[in-house]
Amino acid sequence: MIQKLWAADGRISHHYPFDDVRSMRKTIQNPVPVYIASFSKPSLEVAARLGCGLIVAPLAAARYGGLKQVADLYDETCAKHGRKPGRLMCSYFILFYDKKAEEDAARARQIRCYGDCAIPALPSDPKNAPPSYTYFVEMAERLQKVEPARLSENSVRLGGSHGIIDTLQKAEAAGFAKVTHSTSA
């Protein structure tokens, strides 16, 4: 409905159980690119059905085999719904290091970040999480068990510039148009 409001010149009301609904500020971009953040197949399905772009967490993409597999699944699902695939984006933590001591510190910091920030924010108790959030519970379990030496490019970009460029090129080859990064952890 929001997309229809943005696209409409005037009000829309005859298709929805609302009276006299309109967007008071028209967007400069038309159509506005809309992205759906996806950690699971149902959200990927919604993005494909509505013709939205997709923002993928690489950690979640690992459940399907990686970014390429998610891109293929998104393309197939868009085709199933007769939609043209939108843009794909993903985000990563970047851990720069050139020396072993820097690597150890970076990996330890990342694990602390998971413990302090990520895990507490995830629904991790199966007794309280609805069935549709099972993947969150699994993700929290994986993050709780991950060891510094086992951090991989499924969740972080590691190493010197050349190593980071290599893994970014894999995302590009998989069809990802944009990758955002965080260096703050």
Add this chain to the structure above:
Amino acid sequence: MKPHPQVKEEMDRFMREVATSFDGKHRVRPAA
């Protein structure tokens, strides 16, 4: 948390050493 000067240095390093290998708006809109 990582010290702020280290974050700034790594952001700068990313733009100097990594971003230059890819196309994007950063090529026409250099950092101020």
